[in-house]
Amino acid sequence: MIRFTVNGAQVETDLEPDTPLLWFLRDTMKLTGTKYGCGIAQCGACTVHLDGFATRSCQMQIGDLEGAEVTTIEQQGTPEAPGPVQRAWIEHQVAQCGYCQSGQIMAAAALLAEVPDPDDTQIDDALSGNLCRCGTYPRIRAAVHRAAELMREEGQ
Amino acid sequence: MSRAGKITRRALLFGTVAVAGGVALGYYVVQHPHDNPLEPGLEPGEATLNPYVLIDAEGVTIITPRTDMGQGAHSILAAMVAEELDLAWSDIKVSDGPPSAAYYNAKVAAEALPFAATDDGFLARNARAFGGSMAKVLGLQVTGGSTTVPDGFDRMRMAGAAARQMLIDAAAEETGVARADLGTRDGHVVTPDGKAIAYADLAQQAAGVAPPDEVALKSPDRWRYLGQPMERLDIVAKSTGTQVYGIDIDLSDMLYATVRTNPRRGGVVRGYEAGKAGKMPGVQMVVPVTGGAGVIADSTWRAMRAAQEIDFDWGEAPYPADSAQMWTQLEASFTESLQDSRFRDDGDVEAALAQASDGGLEAQYRVPYLAHAPLEPMNATARLKDGRLDIWASTQIPMYVMATAKRLTGLEEEHIHLHNQYAGGSFGRRLEDDFIAGAIEVAMAAEGRPVKMTWTREEDMSHDFPRPMAVSRARGVVGNGQVAAFDLSLASPSVSQSQGGRVNQPMPGPDVMIVAGAWDQPFAIPDYRVTGYRAQPMVPVSSWRSVGASGNGFMHDCFLDELIHAAGADPLQERLRLCDDPLSRGVLEAVGEMSGWSGPDLGDGRGRGVAFTLSFGVAAAEVVEVSQTDNGLRIDKVFVAVEVGRVLDPVNFDNQVKGAVIWGLGHAMNCELTYQDGMTEQRNFDSYQGMRLYQAPHIEVRALENGDTLRGIGEPPVPPAAPALANAIFAATGQRIRELPLNRQVSFA
Numbered sequence: 001m002i003r004f005t006v007n008g009a010q011v012e013t014d015l016e017p018d019t020p021l022l023w024f025l026r027d028t029m030k031l032t033g034t035k036y037g038c039g040i041a042q043c044g045a046c047t048v049h050l051d052g053f054a055t056r057s058c059q060m061q062i063g064d065l066e067g068a069e070v071t072t073i074e075q076q077g078t079p080e081a082p083g084p085v086q087r088a089w090i091e092h093q094v095a096q097c098g099y100c101q102s103g104q105i106m107a108a109a110a111l112l113a114e115v116p117d118p119d120d121t122q123i124d125d126a127l128s129g130n131l132c133r134c135g136t137y138p139r140i141r142a143a144v145h146r147a148a149e150l151m152r153e154e155g156q
Numbered sequence: 157m158s159r160a161g162k163i164t165r166r167a168l169l170f171g172t173v174a175v176a177g178g179v180a181l182g183y184y185v186v187q188h189p190h191d192n193p194l195e196p197g198l199e200p201g202e203a204t205l206n207p208y209v210l211i212d213a214e215g216v217t218i219i220t221p222r223t224d225m226g227q228g229a230h231s232i233l234a235a236m237v238a239e240e241l242d243l244a245w246s247d248i249k250v251s252d253g254p255p256s257a258a259y260y261n262a263k264v265a266a267e268a269l270p271f272a273a274t275d276d277g278f279l280a281r282n283a284r285a286f287g288g289s290m291a292k293v294l295g296l297q298v299t300g301g302s303t304t305v306p307d308g309f310d311r312m313r314m315a316g317a318a319a320r321q322m323l324i325d326a327a328a329e330e331t332g333v334a335r336a337d338l339g340t341r342d343g344h345v346v347t348p349d350g351k352a353i354a355y356a357d358l359a360q361q362a363a364g365v366a367p368p369d370e371v372a373l374k375s376p377d378r379w380r381y382l383g384q385p386m387e388r389l390d391i392v393a394k395s396t397g398t399q400v401y402g403i404d405i406d407l408s409d410m411l412y413a414t415v416r417t418n419p420r421r422g423g424v425v426r427g428y429e430a431g432k433a434g435k436m437p438g439v440q441m442v443v444p445v446t447g448g449a450g451v452i453a454d455s456t457w458r459a460m461r462a463a464q465e466i467d468f469d470w471g472e473a474p475y476p477a478d479s480a481q482m483w484t485q486l487e488a489s490f491t492e493s494l495q496d497s498r499f500r501d502d503g504d505v506e507a508a509l510a511q512a513s514d515g516g517l518e519a520q521y522r523v524p525y526l527a528h529a530p531l532e533p534m535n536a537t538a539r540l541k542d543g544r545l546d547i548w549a550s551t552q553i554p555m556y557v558m559a560t561a562k563r564l565t566g567l568e569e570e571h572i573h574l575h576n577q578y579a580g581g582s583f584g585r586r587l588e589d590d591f592i593a594g595a596i597e598v599a600m601a602a603e604g605r606p607v608k609m610t611w612t613r614e615e616d617m618s619h620d621f622p623r624p625m626a627v628s629r630a631r632g633v634v635g636n637g638q639v640a641a642f643d644l645s646l647a648s649p650s651v652s653q654s655q656g657g658r659v660n661q662p663m664p665g666p667d668v669m670i671v672a673g674a675w676d677q678p679f680a681i682p683d684y685r686v687t688g689y690r691a692q693p694m695v696p697v698s699s700w701r702s703v704g705a706s707g708n709g710f711m712h713d714c715f716l717d718e719l720i721h722a723a724g725a726d727p728l729q730e731r732l733r734l735c736d737d738p739l740s741r742g743v744l745e746a747v748g749e750m751s752g753w754s755g756p757d758l759g760d761g762r763g764r765g766v767a768f769t770l771s772f773g774v775a776a777a778e779v780v781e782v783s784q785t786d787n788g789l790r791i792d793k794v795f796v797a798v799e800v801g802r803v804l805d806p807v808n809f810d811n812q813v814k815g816a817v818i819w820g821l822g823h824a825m826n827c828e829l830t831y832q833d834g835m836t837e838q839r840n841f842d843s844y845q846g847m848r849l850y851q852a853p854h855i856e857v858r859a860l861e862n863g864d865t866l867r868g869i870g871e872p873p874v875p876p877a878a879p880a881l882a883n884a885i886f887a888a889t890g891q892r893i894r895e896l897p898l899n900r901q902v903s904f905a
Contacts, residue, residue, distance in 0.1 A: 016437060023457035027412065032404035033397020035580070036456075037531045038613045042841035045531055073397030082396055089395040093387065093807050096815055097226025098394030099401060099531045099580030124850035131841060133531045133581050134226050135818030137852035139811060 004065040006031070007075040017063020022046045024062050025072060033073035033102045037131070044130030047103035048072045054110035054126075073102040076109060084154060085109045088147035096134035104130045108144045117148050193256035194219065196570075203359035205322050206367065207258045208237055208315035210251070211359035215343060216241065217249045221259035222308070223299040223552050224390065225530075225582035227870045228808040231388045233308050235381045235805065240316030240374060244342035245381065248389060252576035255554035260296050263303035272676035273773035274737045299552040300587055300699060302772045302868030305804060309866050310373075317371040319362075323355050326362035382804045390578065402577035405537040405548045407606040411440060412456045414463045414610055415594040417448030419618040420473030420834035421696050425449070427469045433462040442466065443601035450598040456610050463612075473834025475694040482694055482831065483522070486627050489647035489691040496650070496690035497666035499675040503683035505631075508641035512633040516641065517722055519630045519715055521894045523707035524828035526623040526700055527836075527844060532580025533616040534591035538599035539606035540565065545572045546606070547596065550579035552586045556659055560589050564596050583819070584699040587655070588621050614839040622829050623700030624649045626707045630715040633683070634723035639734060641683035642719065644712060646671055647691050651704065654697045666690075673705025673771045673875050674712040678737030686712075695831070701819060702771060702874035709769035709875025710824070710882065710896060717765065717883045718892060727883065728753050728766050735768075739799045739863050740775040744768060746797035746858050751779040756887035758783075762792075765883025767876040773865060774872035775799040778817065780853075780880040782888050788903035789885060791821060791853040794877075799860040800867040806859075813857045813873045820877025822847030826899045851904065 003012045006029060015024065020039075025031045025048070034057055037045030041056040048057045049071040057070075077083030082090060085105050095101045104127060111118055111126035118126070123144045132140065194204040202212045210217040218241075220233040230250045238248055253259065271280035320340055327345035328335040330353070337348050344352035355362075376383065393399035418425055428449055430442040438458035443450050449466055453459035476482045509516045536549035545565050551557050554574055561572045579586060595609035611619070626648035633641035648670055656663040670688035700706060720730045728748050735741045747753070747766060756763055761784035768777045779795040794817050803809050826845050830837045838844045878896060885902060886892050893901045 019457055023455060027455040027457065030406055032400070032406070035531070036403065036533065036610070038841050040613075040840055040842060043531060077396060079392045079396050079398055082392065086395045090387075090391055093391050093811065095226075095388070095391060095394035096228070096811060097530070097532070097579060097581040098390065098399050099226075101394055102397040105395070105397075128848045128850040131531065131846065131848065133529065133583070133819075133846065135815035135822070135847065135852075136811065137818060137847070137849045138814050138855055140849060141852075 002062055002066055004068040004070060006070045007072060013062060015062060018061050020058050021048070021060040021062055021065065021070065022057040025057060031072050031074055035099055035102055037100070042131070043100070044103040044107060045100050047106040047130065049106060049110055052110070052113065054107045073106055076105060084150040085112065085147040088143040088150055091146060092139050092143040094136050094139040094143050096136055100130060100132045104132065104140055108147060111144070112148055112151060116152065118144065190256065190258035193254050193258050197254065203363040205319040205362055206315050207253070207256070208312060209241065209319040211355055213356050215247055215249065215356055216243055217251050219253035220250045221253050221256070221297060222304045223252070223550060223576055223579060223582070223586065225299070225550070225552070225579040225586065227304070227812060228388055228805065229299065229304045230390065231386065231808065232305060232805050233312050234389060235386055236308055236312035237316035239379055239381050240313045241320045242340040242342065245386070247343055250389060255297060255558050255574050257297065257555070261298045261303055261307050263307040264296065264298050264301045273770060274676070274678050274740070297555050300584065302774070302871045305868045306866045313373050314371050317373055318367055321368045321371060322362040322365045323358050325365045326358040327353055330358065330361065383802070383806070385807045386805055388808060399578055401532055401580045402537070402548060402550045403532055403535045403580065403610060405577070405608055407537065407539070410537070410606045410608055411452050411602055412454065412459050412610070413450050413452045413595070413598045413607050414456070414459045414612060414615070415445055415448060415450040415598060416463050416466065416468065416615060417445070417594070417619065418470045419836070420470055421619065422474045423834065424471035425468060426471055429467040433465040436462040436465065441601060443598060445594050445597040450594065450601070450609065452598060452602050452607060456608070460612055475834070477834045478832050479830045482625065483627070485694065486625060486647055486691050489689045490629060490645055491689070494647070494689045494691065495687060496670055497668070497675070497688040498685065499671060500684060500686040502681070502685070503641070505641055505643040505683045505685040508633050508683040509631055509643065512641075516631050516633045517719060519718060519894055520627065521630065521711040521714065522627040523625065523710060523896045524830070525625045525695060526823055526827055527617050527620040527829055527838070528583040528585035528700055529617055529620070529844060530579065530581025530583055530585055533611045533613050534585070535608065535610040536592040536595035537606055537608040538595045540599050540603045543567065543571055545596070546575065547573070547592060548575045548577055549592045549595065550577040550582070550586055551589060551592060552582060553589060557589045557592055560593050561596055564593060565600065583701040584703070585620065587699050588658070590619070613841070617839050617844060618836045620829070621654070621696050621698030623706055624651060624697040626711070628711040630711070632715065632719040634719050637723050637725050639681055639716065639719045639723055639725075639730060642681045642716065643685045644674055644715065645687045645689065646674060646708060646711065647689035648707070649691045649693050649697055651697050651699055653690070654693060655699065658696070669704035671708065672703060673708040673769050677712060677768070677770055678740045678775070679716070679731075679734040680736040681734055701816070702871040705769055705771035705875040707896075709767070709771065710878040713767040713769060713876065713879035714882050714894065717767070717879065717886070721886070727756055731766065731768055737775070739860070740768065740770060742860050742862055743775045743777040743797040743799050746860060747777045747779045747795045750795040750797065750856055750858060751781070753779065756883070761888060763884050763887025763889070765880045765885070765887055767880035767883055769872070769875035771875050772868060772872050774867045774869065776872045776876050778873070778876040778880040780877070780884040782881070782884040784888055785905045787905040789888070790905040791851065791881065794821070794853050794855045794880070796855065796873055797858040797860060798869060798873060799863050800869055801863040801865045802861050803859045809859060809869055810857050812869050814855045816869075816871065816873035817855055817877050818847050818852060820874040821881055824878035824881055824896050824898055825904050826897050828897050
């Protein structure tokens with residue numbers, strides 16, 4: 001039995017230890033905000049936080065998660081009460097198809113936790129592993145800056 | 157976003173309308189000749205006023221029958237209805253509705269005709285109208301060709317206006333107040349004494365009212381949504397991880413599956429050994445499907461893992477086995493018997509070339525196969541139970557999916573229910589239904605339970621119907637500092653033939669897409685010829701964002717740039733001198749102004765290129781600035797101007813244009829599908845990169861609204877991106893690159 005937390009809730013599972021966290025989240029926990037895009041850590045659509053750090057959940061096997069804290073896009077906020085990064089994304093209307101945006105937001109949130117006021121280079125460095133086929137990059141940059149502002153205003 | 161507010165023909169037309177206070181249009185266009193597809197499925201308490209308006213106790217649901225693939229189709233179509241029906245934005249609900257011929261796309265067929273967008277003649281106008289009526293008869297409910305906005309503009313507004321009229325009629329009957337004294341506000345009919353009656357309370361009665369023969373539409377100066385910044389209806393869901401895509405469908409008792417078929421597209425499966433796969437944890441069944449096999453398991457991961465353990469014996473590819481052989485075959489296509497079209501033949505190109513003292517300039521260009529690779533891998537969920545088939549999938553061609561389902565299951569269409577889903581991108585990929593067919597076959601094997609079938613990324617990329625490779629031979633003459641003659645011969649396999657063949661729809665006549673974005677460019681070059689050659693079919697191909705213009709724009713504009721440089725002329729000024737279409741001149745002038753154009757050389761290893769392509773009726777010009785850095789070339793800035801007649805959704809418009817520029821640049825930089833042993837060598841995003849955030853330039857967008865025709869913007873900014881970049885690289889480095897992707901010759905930072 002493997003035990004860890006997902007969005008603060010304790011989970012335990014006896015699935016094969018090599019099951020990727022991505023598929024555990026999507027198929028077992030029904031947390032479908034985390035997306036499958038490539039399966040080889042090339043697109044970032046599956047980005048979650050593992051003990052606070054942005055991690056590609058397709059590469060993380062659940063057998064290695066004993067005692068870990070996993071948080072997903074669902075923990076950032078809800079449609080009724082979106083979190084600051086999500087509000088910045090809404091304000092700038094970043095999404096087109098939106099499929100990559102959970103991963104983009106999780107990567108941005110991890111960056112902002114470390115660097116409260118990132119410049120463009122820091123944003124580029126942190127988010128360039130997150131592929132957006134629709135090309136929303138200019139809005140992603142603007143929204144990260146806006147999220148930083150919102151978080152400062154709210155003292156988060 | 158700035159606009160050019162010039163007095164134009166369009167402004168005058170709309171101006172007249174504004175004075176009249178609305179334009180009366182025949183309402184028959186909304187419904188005729190098809191029945192309302194919502195009527196058979198009405199639940200108790202629901203009423204429908206026309207195919208686009210469904211009302212229940214909760215309020216109005218707007219049917220937005222174009223697939224939302226990220227382009228914002230649902231939001232803009234809903235805005236058109238809501239504008240006339242008078243709904244509060246926060247109350248708007250949308251649904252794809254059922255597949256139906258009533259939702260035919262009148263514009264998509266019209267765009268495939270050999271008339272230049274700048275051709276306003278009698279023949280061209282009538283042919284376009286005929287194209288639309290053909291689509292109506294055939295019931296082509298298709299999302300594509302940048303047609304959602306122009307196709308929906310009148311119809312959706314009329315649907316909203318007609319429904320509003322019927323609700324007012326019902327309220328007049330109900331209250332005894334004269335119709336003329338009733339108004340509407342945010343989903344209510346309002347009486348002179350201020351009483352507001354919700355549409356929901358009038359719906360049943362309104363459904364019994366005769367639809368109006370004519371409706372008056374609001375003049376644009378009274379619009380409250382259209383033309384204003386709107387919040388996309390899906391933006392909150394897409395920012396909180398709660399948007400449900402096809403891949404997120406979750407049904408009780410659901411099984412999970414994946415399918416593998418021959419990566420040599422169209423090749424057979426001679427056999428397979430699935431003993432090991434069948435015994436793996438969670439695996440329920442390994443089942444044969446057309447061209448391969450599917451694994452059904454209790455989770456997607458277990459299905460995918462087991463599918464990798466199947467040992468397949470694949471048949472040979474029905475096309476040349478590797479890229480080198482494909483290029484050889486393609487380059488042998490410039491023959492009389494394969495000549496497909498010569499829509500442009502101005503002056504006498506042969507004479508001009510014969511008379512040229514230096515024999516003229518010659519060049520060969522080529523562009524590769526490209527995958528659509530939307531970020532959501534192809535998937536579909538299906539359930540066959542009690543003689544009824546349900547399909548949950550995202551498709552641009554719902555009517556064809558219905559036909560495929562009927563063919564596979566033998567069920568009549570009334571027993572097949574397609575629930576179209578939000579798509580995690582498409583770029584043309586979902587104009588094919590191969591992945592849905594695979595899901596249906598798997599569900600038939602697991603009859604009684606729903607099965608969600610998801611392709612791996614590797615299956616997705618190796619089983620695309622790519623944008624075709626193309627090659628061109630270009631010749632030209634310059635003299636007196638001007639471009640004097642231009643001869644372009646383009647060869648590629650026909651997308652129309654390939655796609656038409658898969659749906660048993662013959663496509664007679666020349667394929668305009670072989671020469672799109674080249675033959676119809678608005679340049680008055682004295683001797684000017686564009687010839688299309690239909691290469692033998694190779695890999696099955698399909699429509700990829702901007703279709704034929706995607707590669708032809710590169711080949712046409714770059715060679716024009718070569719001639720201009722050879723003539724010693726300025727790239728922007730010579731294009732302007734040659735351009736004989738005022739709307740097209742407008743976008744060239746705009747990018748000149750935006751970029752502060754003063755020539756291609758920016759000094760210090762920096763340079764800029766300008767490019768122009770007219771496609772889908774949209775004149776698009778782009779200026780790209782690049783600089784050489786220690787790590788390679790960097791794209792610094794892009795200026796883009798497009799002529800669309802009128803912008804209805806300015807925020808999404810800006811996002812679409814920037815996305816299209818990044819799409820065009822990213823693929824030009826580093827994307828290609830190459831073949832070895834009949835299979836793609838690229839299987840995932842490690843070898844098919846596209847543009848990344850750190851490479852994304854600053855992009856400035858300007859919309860011009862001088863034309864009198866409303867245009868769609870999803871595709872037209874793509875074609876000029878690659879040539880503008882290649883022309884900029886030439887300006888910065890002196891290196892003329894005639895082949896995509898550009899990273900075969902230069903590296904990017």
